[in-house]
Amino acid sequence: MITDMDQRRTFAIRTLGCKINQYESQALREAWLARGWSEVDMRRARIVLFNSCAVTADAVRTLRGQVRQVRRVNQEAEIVITGCAAQVLSAEMADLADMARVVLVDQPRKAGLASYPDIGPALPKSAFPPLRISGFKRARPVLKIQDGCSHGCTYCIVPQGRGPSRSRPMADILTEARRLLASGFREIILGGINLRHFGRDLPGAPDLWDLLAFLDSELTPEWAGRARLRLSSLDPAQLGGKALDTLAASRLVCPHLHLSLQSLSPEILRSMGRGHYAPEEIEGFLRELEKVWPTFALGADLLVGFPGETEGHFEQTLTALDRLPLTYAHVFPYSKRPGTRAASMANQVSTREKKERVGQLRALADNRKAAFMRHLLTRNKLAVIMEKPGRKAELSGICEFYVECGFASPPSQAGFKALASGRPLAVADGRMILAPGIENP
Known part of the structure; x- marks a missing residue:
């Protein structure tokens, strides 16, 4: 029921960080609009929601700066900060929370913001957040299929922010995909925090490739050639024979993989807590994939300057990366995150060295991107x-x-x-x- 208070509500949303935050912001936007609220410029909003990120120190600095900016231009707004920064960095956020009309809402209660100001109790750790979308601000919506991470990389703060892995039921995913297609969207990005963990908590323990095959079989009769699916970031350990067969059979998935590589030095991968895949296995899979997809995009996330990374380790990454059919990369310098094991590791790499190594990898990625675009000039369409x-x-x-x-x-x-x-x-x-x-x- 829409109340008189609802009718007077105006809001603005600022989203920082990952695609899953984008999805959750959209779900809250739709919930508030359904209550009769109006989305306006942040300078006029009664409520300003920040959906925050804590993955890097820069993300937290950006959040702090934007909150203070809103307070300067809108003294009367109630500022709500949710997301990973509100969950794991409450001490760092204390000075913001001390500002008038600033509320911190931790991650387990984020979905409850749909009924704000009555948020309700936190969700159980095993529950998939009950958020849904039928639209999106951008042309290519994210469909959230998984949340949380149960792995625990030594540098990563995300498990502290989002908790253990939870999967969305496949029938629910299909329903939302159909809803988005009916709304006129023609590309859907299947997104999660760790897609390698998708399905482990569902009946029958399906994996991502089972989900992709299911969506393909259900949607292809109506949508093949008219719409498409895209996979978001994958763990390299997901790549194998089943992945190859599923991608070869799919009529909907884009010829594009984005891999969370982080490093290609075996020793550094083990130190990161990512020793479950090997660079040579990735290279072998991609050679086989070229037989299925003669042309495909390959992106990578790379973390540079991890504690203990020597020049030799970095050269291993550079050399192995040069052998992959890379078409672009997202390269980040390592930054300490509070509460992670890597933050207290010895042999921290200097800022100067990290900057130099980031520059080398970005130059390689830029060259590969330019070469790939020249290759695409040979295509008819x-x-x-x-x-x-x-x-x-x-x-x-x-x-x-x-x-x-x-x-x-x-x-x-x-x-x-x-x-x-x-x-x-x-x-x-x-x-x-x-x-x-x-x-x-």
Whole structure:
């Protein structure tokens, strides 16, 4: 029931961090809008929600700066901080909580914000948060299929923030996928905190590849050629014969993998608590994948300057990475996170060394990205999910190979969320330029 108080509510949401935070912010947005609340600029909002991240020190600094900015321009707003920073860094957030009308809401109570200000008790650790979406701010929505992590990498604060792994039932995932497709979205990103753990707590213990095969069988009859699925970040240990067979059979999944590599030095991987995969196994899988997908995008997350990482360890990563068909990478310098084992390890790497190594890996990734885009010029067609026009009213979006594409002239399917085809013409300013082509129905 919508109350008089609901009718007077206005809100703004700031989302920091991962794709799962984006999903959860959207779910809360839809819940508040359904109660009759209005989303407005943060300077006029009665409630400003920060969905925070604690993965890096920079994320926490950004949060603190943005909270103080909101308070300067909106003295009357009630500021609600939720997410991982509110969960695991409550001491660091204490000075913000001491500000007038600032509320910290920990991760287990985040879903309860849908009924704010009546939040209710925290969810049990084994419960999958009851959040749902039917829309998204961006053209390619994230569909949350898993939460939490039960692994415990030595550098990672996420298990403290999100708790153990929990999986969403496959039938529920299918229902939401159909709901998003019915809302006009033509690409859905299957996302989670650790997709390697998906299904371990579900009846029959299905894994990610079982889920992908299930979605493919259910959605292909209506949506093959008209919509697509994309996998978010994968643990390299998920790659094997079952993965290869599932990807080969799929008619919906984008030819794109993003791997959480972090390092390719076996010794550093063991120190990170990630000794469950080996660089040579990754290389072997990708060679086999090329037989299934002659062209595919390959991204990687890389963590540089982990405690004890010598120049020799870094060279191992650089050399092994050079052998992979990489097309882009997200490279981060290691930063201490409170409460993690790595924070107290000996042989911390200097800021200068980390900066130099980050630069080398980013240069390699930039070169590979440029080469990949030149290769895509040889293709007859790319399929692009259209984003909202930017400040320059440009018509652009993301193709199946996870490359930004712009159109030299408007395609017939130019609306937000549309799937438009184009013929590659050139590479300019870090993106593909396309001529409009034959459209998908």
